Amino acid sequence: MVSYAYRDAAAQTVSTKKVERPISPSDELTYPFGELGVDLTQSELRETAYEILVGACRSFNSGKTLKYVSSSVKSSSSSSSKAASKVKKALGLKKNLESVSGKKASTVGELMRVQMGISEQTDSRVRRAFLRVAAGQLGRRLESMVLPLEFLQQFKISDFPNPQEYEVWQRRNLKLLEAGLVLHPCLPLDETDTRPKQLQQIIRGALVKPMETTKHSESMLELRNLSTSLACRSFDGSSPEICHWADGTPLNLRLYQILLEACFDVNDKISVIEEVDEVLEIIKKTWVILGIDQMFHNICFSWVLFHRYVACSQVQNELLFAADNLLSDVAKDSKAVKHLTCSQTLSSLLGLIVGWAEKRLLVYHDSFYRDNIDSMQSLLSMSLSATEILVEHSSGNYQKRSKEVDVAFSRVDSYIRASMLRTFSQEKERLISSRKSSKQQHNPLPILSILAQNVSDLAFNEKEIYSAVLKRWHPLATGVAVATLHACYGNELKKFVSGISELTPDAVQVLIAADKLEKDLVQMAVMDAADSEDGGKSLMTEMTPYEAEAVIANLVKSWISTRVDRLKEWVTRNLQQEVCLLLCCWIVLMSGVMDHHH
Known part of the structure; x- marks a missing residue:
């Protein structure tokens, strides 16, 4: 251990500004809703989501292709530019001053195609498929069909540029059947039911060798019978009006997430498009097929906004603010959540958000500084909202527990103590390192004297920058911070005092510096706790006096x-x-x- 009797090269001021770091691969978020268990690429899932969207928005009765035109799209550009998006207003998102999307789409359907990155060739094939399906299924709605099954029967190799592309397309639809009917069914499968295994065997065989999908093909008939019987199950055994092939979690949430991501500008990844109201209006038409409700929508949209904030270097605070607003709606409805899957999905998302946020909040001095303190406030708000919802879910009686334990107060208290402890340790190590690199220089001050001054600077810096944010959830934020610093320095001072036996100039300098530091910290704690119920007595009990003057007196007596x-x-x-x-x-x-x- 380096002796504090040595002197440091020079007192260095505490740095209050940190360099912002880009996200490293280890910071990337994991997907909170579970793995699909099938090899489907992002582009394949995106094409599937687009097919469901087109199908949900067209009318089989009319036989017309999707040309959904929102009233706002019909309106003139001047009037639409003046109208504020209701969704943006509700979520706290600002209106884009400049449009970066380029040429405006004539319909919302065309806008969605561009936003989702679907080629005109693929779009044409999807629409042609629905025309064929509609011709053979007059009067039937999309939710009463198993879409991949219908597509498999409508298309042949000749409909694709080459056989390889057709085989990839066929495998995608077969994998969707496996994911939606066998791996992640909406209704639980009976362990004695042999149909899932039979269907899986057919699918696995077709993945190796493309299957014949003509109407009277034996393999196609068997695939249709098995798929339809599994999709048309119900809890009470009755014949349902909805086929359950894409509404099992996590398949439905993965597809819905892809649809929601179309709300972001393709040329500006952190900007939500101005047409978000119209886009969400048609996306919600897929709810019946994907088994989505308002609660699932809020959960999934919260994830999309939060993930986009993290993926885009955590610079767009309004995305975090919007996600937090959605979580507020989730909190209102979470008490009424009885659906097990929804509850598990919610807990998974909230746990991921809290875990990611707390890695930064427990060391908030490393993550935030004066120029990005707004980010800290947004992240704190969202993390604490998520934590409170998790507590509500884990507690049988949230109202009673919330009175016994203030969740936000408790978590913020731990953030302050942990981050202050880390900051103190970093400052001490910095001074020791500086000592080692300047052994040959004449150092006028003992290292503990310099540390005392730097700790005082840390305390004032904490009060000025961080406590103003933390006080929203912890009225004694400054007091807790200075009490932590007081204890940290006290431990170092105790070691120093135990190692001296007589009064020396170095000892006098350290003890005088410690006495001044203590007076500064105590004064800050008292001022911070002036309006508290106990007047700061609880904080004072934490701050064991240094008794520097008594130590000096004892050393003088000894001398x-x-x-x-x-x-x-x-x-x-x-x-x-x-x-x-x-x-x-x-x-x-x-x-x-x-x-x-x-």
Whole structure:
């Protein structure tokens, strides 16, 4: 251990501004809703989501292709530019000052195609498929069909540019059947039911060798019978009006997430498009097919906004603010959530958000500074909202528990203590490192004297920058911070005092610096707790006095006692020497007298 008796090269001021860091791969978020268990690429899932969207928005009765035109799209550009998006207003998102999307789409359907990155060739094929399906299924709605099954029967190799593209397309639809009917069914499968295994065997075989999908093909008939019987199950055994092939979690949430991501501008990843109201209006038409309700929508949209905030270097605070607003709606409805899957999905998302946020909040001095303090406030708000909802879900009686434990207060208290402890340790290590690199220089101050001044700077910096944000959830934010710093420095001072036995210039400098620091910290704590119920008594009990003046007094007494003892010893020794000298002189004198008489 480096002795504090050495002196540092120079007192260095505490840095209050940190360099913003880009996201590293380890910071990437994991998907909160579970894995699909099938090899489907993002582009394949996106094409599937687009097919469901087109199908949900067209009318089979009319036989017309999707040309959904929102009233706002029909309106003139001047009037639409003036109208504020209701969704943006509700979520706290600002209106885009400049449009970066380029040429405006004539319909919302065309806008969605562009936003989702679907080629005109693929769009044409999807629409052609629905025309064929509609021709053979007059009067039937999309939710009463197993869409991949219908598509498999409508298309042939000749409908694709080459056989390889057709085979990829066929495998995608077969994998969707496996994911939606076998791996993630909406209704639980009976363990004694052999149909899922039979269907899986057919699908696995077709993945190796493309299957014949003509109407009278034996393999196609078997695939249709098995798929339809599994999709048309119900809890009570009755014949349902809805086929359950895409409404099992996580398949439905993965597809719905892709649809929601179309709300972001393709050329500006952090901007929500101005047509978000119209886009969400048609996206919600897929709810019946995907098994989505308002609660699932809020959960999934919260994730999309939060993930986009993280993926885009955490610079767009309004995305975090919007996600937090959605979580507020989730909190209102979470008490009524009885659906197990929805509850588990909610807990998974909230746990991921809290875990990611707390990695930063427990070391908030490393993550935030004066220029991005708004980000800290937004992240705090969202993390604490998520934590409170999680507590509500885990507690049988949230109302009672919330009175016993203030969740937000408790978490913020732990953030302050943890981050202050880390910041103090970093400052101490920085000074020690500076000491080692400047051994040959003349250092006028002991290291603990410099540390005392820097700790004081840390405390004032905390009050000015961070406590203003933290006080929203913790009224004694400054007091807790300075109490933590007081304890940290006190531990170092205790080690120093235990290693000194006499009063030295270094010891005096350290103890005077410690006394000044303590007075500053205590004053800040008292001022912060002036309006609290106990007047700050609880904080004061944490701040064990340094008693620097008493230590100095004791060292002075010890020094005086030591000097008095030395003086006594010197006087005694000198007296003894004087007596011996006198005795010797007397003996010599007496010897001379005796000789004279003789």
